[in-house]
Amino acid sequence: MNDVYVIGAGIHPFGRHEGKTGLDLGVDATKLAVEDSGIAWEDVEAAFGGSSASGNADAVLPRMGLTGIQFINVANGCATGGSSVLSAYWAIKAGEFETALAVGFDKHPRGSFNPDPVRYGLPQWYGETGMMLTTQFFAMKIQRYMHDYGISTKSLAKVAAKAYDQRSVDAIYVLQPIGGRGRPDPGV
């Protein structure tokens, strides 16, 4: 099993960017990541990525250059970015590739998501009665967690404030192997 390193990272600023498609944001981030890594795009051997509302993430390939590598589109909801990183990590760890790109991007309209319940194996009434909402699900989860572990609303607010602080979402990485006991380091 190979050790796996994050050798470069790039991020497009969060926000509403008129005149740019979701794909544009992804291409910008990819270029920054490749530049940061110090290797050439031609040296990237595999790619994984996803987008929920901005098309197929493999559309990054022709914009970066058709080098003949495989791009596996990943679709795993909010976890698409993490699943893409995990896929790249596994591919390199297994020794199949030396280098890989993981990329995720999106642009959403304002307001809540409105997925079709049937596409999720759920009855239509689940959406009609007002239960098909991502944030609602997470709110209920944290409500129980706060109850079980005695977490105050003030503590939750501090976590939210940290998450909304743009400085904390800037790309960070460390030049040490990710993983250990078969799991990627959640801090990376």
Add this chain to the structure above:
Amino acid sequence: MKDDIFISAERGKARIVAGKHRQTGQVVFPRPQGAEEDDFQRIELPPSGTLWTYTVQRIPPKNPPFAGVNSPEDYQPYAVGYIQFGDQVMIEGRIAGDPDSLEIGMRMDSVTLSFPTPDGAEMTTYAFAPANGRRS
């Protein structure tokens, strides 16, 4: 959804209809339809359970899939939660009444709830309400 999902009882109460696997005894909701239907026996859950978690939907959901009134002027926030029925199953549902009165662990009755739709009609669903409490 009525009868397949819930049945009405007296005084606005309801009983949730679930499926019990004929071999394993596992209880699932909603009761599977189609190919798996025959594997599950139709059962009615006890009339009440306990509140496992909840939240209040303050942001209007989009239509579709939401069938209720969601215009910024007329939208009415509503509570939703998970109700635990013994160690059998947890059911997610709308919660009738005042969200400020909710506490995790409190006893909740299965009830029916009607809410207005933009065309002036209304949709009736199962919901939960604090046991012996006032309902809106």
